[in-house]
Amino acid sequence: MRHKKVKNLAERIEANRRFIVDDPRAYKGKWREFFGIEGPLYIELGCGKGKFITSHALDNPDACFIGIEGLGAVLIRGLEKAAETEIPNVRYIMEYVVDIRDFFEDDEVDGVYLNFSDPWPKARHAKRRFTFGDTLLKYRQILKDGGFVAFKTDNEELFEFTLEEIERLGLPINEMSRDLHNSDLAAREYTTEYEDKFRGYGKNINYVKIWG
Numbered sequence: 001m002r003h004k005k006v007k008n009l010a011e012r013i014e015a016n017r018r019f020i021v022d023d024p025r026a027y028k029g030k031w032r033e034f035f036g037i038e039g040p041l042y043i044e045l046g047c048g049k050g051k052f053i054t055s056h057a058l059d060n061p062d063a064c065f066i067g068i069e070g071l072g073a074v075l076i077r078g079l080e081k082a083a084e085t086e087i088p089n090v091r092y093i094m095e096y097v098v099d100i101r102d103f104f105e106d107d108e109v110d111g112v113y114l115n116f117s118d119p120w121p122k123a124r125h126a127k128r129r130f131t132f133g134d135t136l137l138k139y140r141q142i143l144k145d146g147g148f149v150a151f152k153t154d155n156e157e158l159f160e161f162t163l164e165e166i167e168r169l170g171l172p173i174n175e176m177s178r179d180l181h182n183s184d185l186a187a188r189e190y191t192t193e194y195e196d197k198f199r200g201y202g203k204n205i206n207y208v209k210i211w212g
């Protein structure tokens with residue numbers, strides 16, 4: 001996807017670098033020590049401009065939140081949101097994830113959020129989808145007992161693919177809706193930038209939570 005050129009991007013990232021974890025691999029297994037918070041650890045992959053994770057974290061000061069986003073031109077908005085409140089319980093990894101286990105230890109994470117993940121529509125790119133079966137099993141490895149993966153998307157094809165992967169692997173669905181915002185599920189409480197945009201067009205939002 002093309003993005004508008006962001007003005008003074010390098011300077012703005014530098015000014016907010018305190019919200020980026022420079023060497024995230026060093027904290028594998030030690031994220032609670034890193035935050036100085038003993039509570040739950042939640043991560044969002046492809047967190048974009050950070051609206052979801054920031055609002056979630058402001059309401060839950062006893063939990064730690066890590067947003068992972070490869071594109072500095074969108075993450076800058078998340079960094080600047082963090083600076084508005086000097087939020088203590090959100091930090092960002094500014095990298096494209098290849099294998100989530102590079103950053104998190106087995107049984108370390110309480111929840112993985114996948115919000116409006118890139119669809120990778122070509123069949124030959126299926127392995128790159130964040131809900132590809134093998135990738136779901138990698139999340140399972142870093143999740144604690146009782147941990148969950150929560151996935152939201154406007155994209156019907158990606159949602160069907162995800163349900164097929166879940167069924168193929170026999171994973172337990174905990175919650176699901178094909179119209180999240182007309183349901184009474186708590187997952188509709190914190191929205192993302194993409195979600196707000198698609199809801200504005202009247203688009204239904206698909207949601208599934210596995211494990212948990």
Ligand SMILES: C[S@@+](CC[C@H](N)C(=O)[O-])C[C@H]1O[C@@H](n2cnc3c(N)ncnc32)[C@H](O)[C@@H]1O
Pocket residue numbers: 045046047048049068069070071074095096097098115116117118192193194195
């Ligand atoms: C469609 S946007 C959704 C952003 C946000 N979650 C939302 O709902 O508004 C997907 C985001 O995932 C990021 N992304 C894609 N692949 C990634 C990867 N492997 N690691 C980290 N970020 C990734 C993209 O740069 C993009 O910002």
